[in-house]
Amino acid sequence: MAPRIKHDKPGLWSALASPIGKKVLTGITGFAWAGFVILHMAGNLSYFGAGEAYNEYAHKLLSTGPLLYAVEIVLLICLVIHAILGVNIYLGKRRARKQGYDAYRSAGRPGLQSPSSRTMLLTGVVLLVFLVIHLKSFKFGPGIAEGYSLLVDGEPIRDLKRLVTEKFQHPIYAFGYTGVMVLLGFHLRHGVWSALQSLGAMNRRLTPLIYGIAALLAVGIAAGFVVLPLYIYFFAP
Amino acid sequence: MAQTMTIHLKVWRQSGPDAKGKLVDYTLENLNEDMSFLEALDVLNEELIKKGEDPVEFDNDCREGICGSCGLMVGGIAHGPMKATAVCQLHMRHYKDGDTIVVEPFRATAFPIIKDLVVDRSAFDRIIAAGGYVSVDTGGAPDANSLPIPKEHVDEAFDFATCIGCGACVASCPNASASLFTGAKVAHLAHLPQGRIERKERVVRMVDQMKAEGFGDCSNHGECEAVCPKQISIAAIAKMRREYLRALFG
C-alpha cells in the first residue's frame, strides 16, 4: 500500500513543494525572467537609435541605483528557484518512470509536446551558462576605468556601445550569442504558454489561442535579440 | 471480403513483477482488417496455447472503450495511433500488410508491471479514495430537481467525468504524471454545486495522494490529452491548479 496522507490542510512550505506549487513557482519565476528578457531586448534595440541613445539608456539604468539592485536580487532569486525546480522536476520524472519505452512517439495534436517542451532543462542549462559568460563580458566587463567611456553633457559615462560593437565583431561571440538567443526563443516557445497553464489561467478555448501567441512572442523575442549581433558582424563599420 | 494481412509484433514479455522482461518477435498471418487489435492478440494467444506456451497477458474487459481495463503502448503511442480510441476499438484496417508493431505495457513507477502487458493501476483508486467523491450517505438526498444547475456547467462537468481511468495519460506523459486523471475528477466535481462544498480539502488531498504514489510532475506537454480515449482536455489540469490555489488562498 502506498502511504496515506496525514494532513488535510497543507502548510505553505508543503504547498509550495506540491506538484501544483512547484509548477506555480516555476511559472511565476519564469515570467519574471520573460519580462526581464523583453525589457533587455528593447534596450538592445536602442542600439539602432539616434546618437548615444544606447549608452544613455544603459547609463540611466545604472543610475537607478538601489532599485536596480532590488530588481537584480529578485531576478537572482527567481533564477535560483526556477533552476532548482527545473532540475527537481527532471529528477522526479526520472524516478516516475525508471524504465523507458523501447518505442515512443508523440500522438501529435491536440498534444503540445514539441522539441521545445522536451528540451526545457537542456535549453535552460545552456541559458544559465550563457548568462554567466554574458554577465562577465558586459555587466562586469571593461568600463570607464578601462577606457570605454565617452562624455555626455560633460559627464563621463560608460561606452557600452563600443564594447558591444567590438565583441560582436568576433564571429564566435556574434554567432554564439545568436545561437543562444535562438535557444532562448525555443525555451520561451513552451515556457510562456506553460507558465500560464501552470498558473491555472488556461481553459479549453484560450489554450490554442495563447499557444499560438506564445509562438509569435518567442520568435519575436529571439528575432529582437539576434538582429543586434548579426547587424554588427555583417554591417557595422 | 475484407483483406487479409500479415503483421509482425514485438511484444513485451515479462514473467512476473521482478522478472527481467524483453521484446519478443511474433508474426501473425491471415489477420483480417476488420479485426480489432485485441482480437489480433487473441489470435496470437490461441496460437501460443496450441503450442503449449504461455499466452500474452493483457488486461481487457468491455472491449467497447468504456471500462478502461485495456491499455497498451502500441507503436509507441498509448492506445495506438487512432484518436479518441481505446486500444480495444483500434482496428487492423489502420495498418498495412507487413507492418511491424511494438507492443509495450504502460510504464510508470506508480504502475508496476504484474506480468507481460498487465500493470497495477490501483494508485488511481487511492487518488479517488483521497477525495474524489461527494460526501453524501445513501438516503436523505433532497429532490433531484431542488437544485437547478446551468446546463453548460453540467456539460462541462460531464466532459471531465467521462474519464475511464485507463492510465493512458500517465503512460504517454514524458514525466509519467497523473495530473490529467486527477485533474479530471477535481474539475468534474468543481463544476457542480454538489462538489463545491468539499472542493478545498478534495483538491489538496488528491494532489497529495498523487504525489505520494510517485507520479511525476506535469510539464504541460499536453500529450495526455492527445492520447486520452475520451479526449479530456488539459483544461482539467489548469482547473485543478486554480482549485489548489483557491484552497491555499481562497
Added chain:
Amino acid sequence: MKLEAHVPSGPLAEKWQNYLDRAKLVNPANKRKHDILVVGTGLAGGSAAATLSELGYNVKVFCIQDSARRAHSIAAQGGINAAKNYPNDGDTVWRLFYDTIKGGDYRAREANVHRLAAVSNQIIDQCVAQGVPFAREYGGLLDNRSFGGAQVSRTFYARGQTGQQLLLGAYQALERQVRTGGVKMFPRREMLELVVVDGQARGIIVRNLVTGELERHAGDAVLLCTGGYGNVYFLSTNAKNSNVTAAWRCHRKGAFFANPCYTQIHPTCIPVSGQYQSKLTLMSESLRNDGRVWVPRKAGDARPPENIPEEERDYFLERRYPGFGNLVPRDVASRAAKVICDDGFGVGVTGQAVYLDFEDAIGRLGESGVRERYGNLFEMYERITGENPYRAPMRIYPAVHYTMGGLWVDYRLMSTIPGLFVLGEANFSDHGANRLGASALMQGLADGYFVISSTLGDYIASGGGSGKADVSEAPFDEAAGVAEDRIKRLLHVDGDKTVTEFHRELGQIMWDYVGMSRNRKGLRHAMDAIADLRAEYWENVSVPGRKDTLNKNLEFAGRVADFLELGELMARDALHRDESCGAHFREEYQTEEGEALRRDEEYTYVAAWEFTGDAASPVMHKEMLSFEAVDLSTRSYK
C-alpha cells in the same frame, strides 16, 4: 422444499412500507461487529457495499477487475427509469410498475416490481447528490427522454454513458468508504466457492488472480452482485470477463437458479464480421427513436442500399407493428429481425443484418441535428465498421445482452441459502421474461442503495450469521479443496483444444438452439450436444501455464466449465416452458401472425432449479406467481 417468497402483507402499494415498518434493526454499535462480504462492484455491489459501510457494517468487497470502477455496469448507455413525472406527462409509480411487469410478460413477482418502481425516485435523488452529471434542460432542471417505446418520458440519462456515470457515482461512494476504513477492497479476486456453515452462507473462497493463492474470507452474510451470464453464448455484448462462476458455484451449493432461459437479445448491435470476433458491441436503442429498420423486398438483393428505391424496401417493423413501429420492445424487434434474415432478406456479407436508416432523420433534423443526438454512437459505429453511417444506413443485428434469469431470491433478496443475498442482474427477480430499456440500472441501484440495507439488517437482527465464522473450520477446508482440485484438474487435462474453441462451440449451440427462437427438437439436441461438449472439455482442453501466477486463460477455463453446465440448464428450462413469453419464444407456441403465445394457466410461475449433484438431473421447484393488482393481458404492439 417449498419456495417461500416472504412477500409482506397488505395492499401492493403498501407492502414495502409495511416491510420497513416491521423489519428488525441492528443496534448501531453492533453493526461494526458484522463482517459482510460483497462480491462484485457493479451498480448493485458498489452501491450496496458503500451503503452498508455507511451504516457501520464492516464490509469486504471483491471484484475480478483491477479496479471496482470497471464492472460491466459501466457500459450501459441509454438511461435509468424513474417515476418522477418531471415532464408532467402523467407518469406515476403505478405506471412504471405496470409497464415493467407488462414488459416482463407477467413472469415477475408483482411485489418486487412495485417496490422497484417505488424506490426509483430516491435513486435519482441519491445520484444527483453524488454529482452524477445527468442531462439537463437550459433552465437547469433534469431532462428526460422516452426510451424503448415507453409512452412517457421517464428516462434520465447522461449522454450515451449513463451506466458509466452511475457506476462512477457508486464507485466514488465506495472509495470514500475505503478511506474511512469501513470497506476493505480486494480487487483481482475471483470467487470460486461459497462456504456454507450450519446451513448459512458464512464465507467465500476467492482466487487471488495475481498470485494464484486461494484466499478464505469469513463473514456473517454474503452478497452476490456478480451480474449476468450472457457470455454463455460466447458472443454477447457483455464484457469479456463477465461470467456465471460465482453464481453457479452458489447454485451447486444449494441456491436455486430461476428462469435461466430468459435471456434478452438486444436488437441494435453491430453485426458479426468474422470468425475471430471476440464480442459484440451494442448501440443504444435510442437509435430506434429516429432510425428506420428495413430490408430489401427482394430476397438476396445485393445492391448497395442507396441503389434500392423506396418502393423496393420493406420497413418490416412499421409494417408489422403500425402502432409502435420501430419502437417495439426489444424482444419483438429482435425476433422480427431474425425471422426476416432467416427468410433470406438479410443484408451485408453474412446476410445476418438489417438496415437501420437515418436518411429520413437527416432530412428532417439535418446532419447536425442527428449528430447532436447520436454523434457518439455514429462515431462508435464508424470506428468499428469503418463505414460512415451519415452516408449509408447502419447494419444491425440482435445480440445477447442481458439475462433476466438468475439465482432465485425472495422478497428480501435472499437466496435459498440463508445469508446468501443476490442483487442486480445476478438475481432473477424484477424483469420477468423480458426487461424494459433503462430498467437494469434502476434495479441494480434499487437493490444496492435501498433494499439490501433493510433486508440484510433484518436478517442479522433476527439472528442470522451469529457468532464468528472461522476460516479454519472444516467447511472452509472443504470448499477450498474443491476449488483447488478444479484448478489442478484443468491444468492437468493437457488436451489439444483451447478454452476459446470450446467456448465458441458452446456459444454456437446456444445461439442456434437456445437463442431468440426455440423449439422442442432443437432444445433436446442442444442438451445432448452440450453434455457431450462438457465431457469432451474435461478430456481435451488445453490450459498451459501455472496456477501460481496471473493466468487469464486458467480463469477462463474455470468459467467455461461452469458455462458448460449452465447452458444445459438453460436448454432444459426453455424446453420445459411450453409457452412463449417475453424473450422466451417457442416456435410451437405462436399465434397465426407469428406472435408469442403465452399460456398463463399452466406457466404463470417461476421455475427455480435445484442442483442435485449432477448437472444432468436438476429438480425444478415452482414459485407460483399471483397477480392481485394487474390483469394478465396479451402484449400487443400493433
